[in-house]
Structure formats: structure tokens, C-alpha cells
Amino acid sequence: MTAIELRELSRASLLGTLTCKEDVLFMLHQIREALKPAEQQSNQPSIAHMNMLAEKIRNEALLKLEELELKAAQRRESARGRFDAACERFMMVLDRAQSFITRLSYKLDRRSVGSRST
Secondary structure (H helix, E strand, O other), X not given: OOHHHHHHHHHHXXXXXXXXXXXXXXXXXXXXXHHHHHXXXXXXXXXXXXXXXXXHHHHHHHHHHHHHHXXXXXXXXXHHHHHHHHHHHHHHHHHHHHHHHHHHHHXXXXXXXXXXXX
């Protein structure tokens, strides 16, 4: 085991406790695999490689977004989705009514205090 591997293994312990020999061997294997490309290649990835990774991430994000939008549309169209939307609208009306009552109560309290002083 090299000093670099030992250092990286100690950093990996921040992710949780290694409870058995197999955990340690697994982490050591992962560290060694991660260090292999760093030893073979330069520290700077090529711009083409970075562009390819960025494009891949962008495409995956767009696919996930489309999937989430489809699920949201299906949920809105379902009976439960319509019920949830109605409950949200009802709660918004109740919230506005509570706000109105609070403001009205505050104004009435101020008026009654002012009328007592005269």
C-alpha cells in the first residue's frame, strides 16, 4: 500500500465507517482504479473530452426533465392530481382570508385604542 493510497483511504473514511476487511479492500480497489488514469494521463483533460462530458450531462438532464414533465402532467391529469390542485386553491383562499382577518383585526385594535385615549 502506498502513502497516496493510505491518504485517500483515510479521506474515504469521511464517507462512513469501514466495518470489515471486504469494505477496506473494495475502497482500496476503487482508489487504485481512480489513480490509474491520473498516472497515465496528464492532469488536464482535453477540451474535446470536457465538451463531450458536458454534452452528455446536458442530454441526460434534458431526458430527465422530459421524464419529470411527463410524470407531472400525468399526475395533474389523474383524479388525485385534480384533487390536490383543488386543495391547493382552497388553502390559498383560506390563507388570503386569514391574512385579511389579521389585517382587519389589527386595524380594529388600533382604532379602539385610539378612541379610548380621547
